[in-house]
Amino acid sequence: MVIPADFLDFFQIDTVVARRFLVELGIRLGGLFIFILLSLLIGRYTPSAIRLIIQRFLPHQVTSFYQNLIDPISQLFKIAGTLILISLSLVWIRVYPVFYNFFSFFVDLAVIVSLAWLASRLFRQFVRVYGIEIVRKFGREVDELLLVFETLANVIIGFIAVLAFAQNRFDLVGLLAGLGIGGLALAFAAQKTLEQLLGTIVLYLDRPFVPGEYIRLQRSQQIPEGLFGRVESIGLRSTKIRTSAKSTLFIVPNSIFANLEIENITRGKKVMVLLYLDFSHTLEEREQALVQQVITESTNSLFGIDPGSTNITLLHPDDQKSTRARVSFFILGSSDNSIQLRKRLLELANEKISKKLIAYGIDFKMHEPTIYVESPVTI
Numbered sequence: 001m002v003i004p005a006d007f008l009d010f011f012q013i014d015t016v017v018a019r020r021f022l023v024e025l026g027i028r029l030g031g032l033f034i035f036i037l038l039s040l041l042i043g044r045y046t047p048s049a050i051r052l053i054i055q056r057f058l059p060h061q062v063t064s065f066y067q068n069l070i071d072p073i074s075q076l077f078k079i080a081g082t083l084i085l086i087s088l089s090l091v092w093i094r095v096y097p098v099f100y101n102f103f104s105f106f107v108d109l110a111v112i113v114s115l116a117w118l119a120s121r122l123f124r125q126f127v128r129v130y131g132i133e134i135v136r137k138f139g140r141e142v143d144e145l146l147l148v149f150e151t152l153a154n155v156i157i158g159f160i161a162v163l164a165f166a167q168n169r170f171d172l173v174g175l176l177a178g179l180g181i182g183g184l185a186l187a188f189a190a191q192k193t194l195e196q197l198l199g200t201i202v203l204y205l206d207r208p209f210v211p212g213e214y215i216r217l218q219r220s221q222q223i224p225e226g227l228f229g230r231v232e233s234i235g236l237r238s239t240k241i242r243t244s245a246k247s248t249l250f251i252v253p254n255s256i257f258a259n260l261e262i263e264n265i266t267r268g269k270k271v272m273v274l275l276y277l278d279f280s281h282t283l284e285e286r287e288q289a290l291v292q293q294v295i296t297e298s299t300n301s302l303f304g305i306d307p308g309s310t311n312i313t314l315l316h317p318d319d320q321k322s323t324r325a326r327v328s329f330f331i332l333g334s335s336d337n338s339i340q341l342r343k344r345l346l347e348l349a350n351e352k353i354s355k356k357l358i359a360y361g362i363d364f365k366m367h368e369p370t371i372y373v374e375s376p377v378t379i
Contacts, residue, residue, distance in 0.1 A: 028092045035089035043082025047074040068129040073121045080114040087111050109165060116161035120154050128344050199254035200236055213266035222256045270330040271339060276367040277325040287362060288314055294356045295327055298349045305331055
């Protein structure tokens with residue numbers, strides 16, 4: 001059997017092309033692998049790079065700015081920086097659209113999520129550290145509105161992240177228009193179900209309670225006898241509550257909670273604050289009265305402090321010629337975020353106390369950190 005010469009020539013050319021393709025692919029994959037390793041190493045120094053940038057433009061505030069905003073969330077900066085470098089490394093396989101589009105989809109998604117989470121936490125740090133002072137400069141009282149503003153900012157950040165990810169990938173306008181038309185059809189076909197789903201969304205956004213907390217529902221048309229129990233779970237359609245008396249499971253549709261008065265027993269807890277001040281000498285009666293006045297005025301003026309709960313005890317150790325002041329009071333809050341906000345307000349109050357006592361010429365040392373003790377819930 002004789003094989004045509006032109007067939008052999010074609011086979012040889014095809015083999016050469018295949019070898020070149022494999023060699024080029026190996027080189028690009030090797031380069032991609034090396035750049036990913038470099039990204040993992042260099043990404044760890046993202047906070048340091050940001051510190052240098054801050055030092056370049058804000059040389060006088062670099063230490064406080066970095067410690068207050070960057071350092072508490074440095075791990076998020078490392079993750080975001082690493083993912084951005086990995087995304088840039090994909091340029092090595094751009095000539096292979098199938099591979100590039102497949103990997104870039106997941107890498108870009110990770111980058112967008114990490115940047116959105118970083119922006120959210122960075123804004124939260126800014127509100128905690130500088131937002132309170134800014135609000136006070138405008139003559140406003142710091143209250144829960146600051147937390148509402150923080151939530152609104154998170155919604156805006158999430159919306160921008162969705163738009164950034166959908167760019168050049170999806171026809172977002174057409175998709176939303178299609179969902180709008182389809183939503184009108186579903187609204188008539190499944191009105192009750194949608195009402196319950198919307199109730200679920202409201203519960204997760206407003207979060208009047210979470211699983212594990214004890215709540216009391218006031219009497220109403222939907223619940224004539226009222227209800228007290230522990231929240232077992234929050235589902236897509238209903239919430240399961242374990243009653244305390246019979247230990248039975250009560251299932252309440254989520255749409256009902258919008259029209260009910262809910263008493264959250266678990267969040268009725270108080271956080272007791274213990275603050276110690278050591279004075280370098282034994283305080284005279286006039287100085288004792290002055291210290292009590294400064295501490296009482298500085299704490300009672302804070303938003304979220306239980307009125308009249310401030311208790312100041314002056315101790316005189318037998319073996320030392322000095323005076324110790326033990327200050328205790330309660331702070332109130334409806335959530336962990338509000339408690340954290342009040343703790344930040346307390347830090348500012350401590351600075352205010354220090355400045356006033358120093359201005360009066362009283363030498364003292366404030367113990368750090370301040371002690372926080374959660375008061376148990378009585379059910």
